[in-house]
Amino acid sequence: xxxxxxxTYLSDYIDNNLDEDLAAEAEEHLRTCHNCRVVLDSTQxxxxxxxxxxxxxxxxQRRSRLFRQLEEALAGQDCE
Amino acid sequence: xxxxxxLIAALRRRDKNALxxxxxxxxxxxxxLALSVLSDEQxxxxxxxxxxxxxxxxxxxxxxxxxxxTWLYRVAYNNALSRLRSLKPQLDLDGxxxxxxxxxxxLVDWQxxxxxxxxxxxxxxxxxxxxxxxxxxxxxxxxxxxxxxLSTQETADALGISPGAVKVRLxxxxxxxxxxxxxxxxERLGM
Numbered sequence: 001x002x003x004x005x006x007x008t009y010l011s012d013y014i015d016n017n018l019d020e021d022l023a024a025e026a027e028e029h030l031r032t033c034h035n036c037r038v039v040l041d042s043t044q045x046x047x048x049x050x051x052x053x054x055x056x057x058x059x060x061q062r063r064s065r066l067f068r069q070l071e072e073a074l075a076g077q078d079c080e
Numbered sequence: 081x082x083x084x085x086x087l088i089a090a091l092r093r094r095d096k097n098a099l100x101x102x103x104x105x106x107x108x109x110x111x112x113l114a115l116s117v118l119s120d121e122q123x124x125x126x127x128x129x130x131x132x133x134x135x136x137x138x139x140x141x142x143x144x145x146x147x148x149x150t151w152l153y154r155v156a157y158n159n160a161l162s163r164l165r166s167l168k169p170q171l172d173l174d175g176x177x178x179x180x181x182x183x184x185x186x187l188v189d190w191q192x193x194x195x196x197x198x199x200x201x202x203x204x205x206x207x208x209x210x211x212x213x214x215x216x217x218x219x220x221x222x223x224x225x226x227x228x229x230l231s232t233q234e235t236a237d238a239l240g241i242s243p244g245a246v247k248v249r250l251x252x253x254x255x256x257x258x259x260x261x262x263x264x265x266x267e268r269l270g271m
Contacts, residue, residue, distance in 0.1 A: 010251065011254055012247070017232075039187065039258070047257075049198065050211065054223060074096065
């Protein structure tokens with residue numbers, strides 16, 4: 001496997017979506033190619049950072065307001 | 081009856097606790113999806129509101145062919161896209177070439193970055209800024225796969241696209257974020 005092919009399969013490799021043969025070829029390439037190893041490690045690190053950063057929640061006050069409006073809508077339907 | 085079917089049945093009886101439970105489970109996830117598309121908190125609140133209003137209005141006819149979470153995501157995503165089209169009519173949502181996968185250029189090894197810099201507010205802001213530059217169609221896939229940790233098929237169902245498109249978009253988004261962060265960390269570390 002060459003570098004270009006490894007990069008093409010990088011996401012599938014990270015997600016364990018490669019069949020056994022391709023995964024073995026990727027492993028073999030990664031053992032010997034420093035640059036591809038760096039790309040793999042830094043992509044995994046980038047995903048972890050995004051997972052941490054991306055977990056925003058609706059701020060409490062706005063969340064309560066949104067829920068109150070929905071509760072009223074539900075109660076309104078009940079009276080119909 | 082599954083837990084989800086029980087909740088749907090209770091909501092059909094206009095049970096307030098069922099609404100609270102469903103809202104608790106899904107509101108933040110829907111908010112994040114809307115925010116990923118719209119990059120606007122107020123508009124994202126509007127999507128959450130519209131999505132749950134649609135659920136309340138349609139609960140009597142909800143057929144349960146898809147899971148509730150998938151159905152809510154789908155409603156929310158379409159709502160967010162239609163808001164985006166009216167907010168930014170010039171934006172091309174397909175403005176990326178699915179076949180054109182970026183080649184990693186910055187090969188600096190930033191694995192040695194100290195924990196305090198990796199987890200710093202500045203680094204997190206950089207992650208946010210980098211994700212922000214992606215096409216909204218890529219951001220939605222990136223969020224559902226790598227933050228919400230949905231499977232490829234679940235993401236495809238939620239967004240109404242093919243599993244193949246999910247894979248391609250995710251790959252592009254990951255490599256783009258990696259490239260941006262490689263640039264940022266190598267500069268911060270003077271490498």
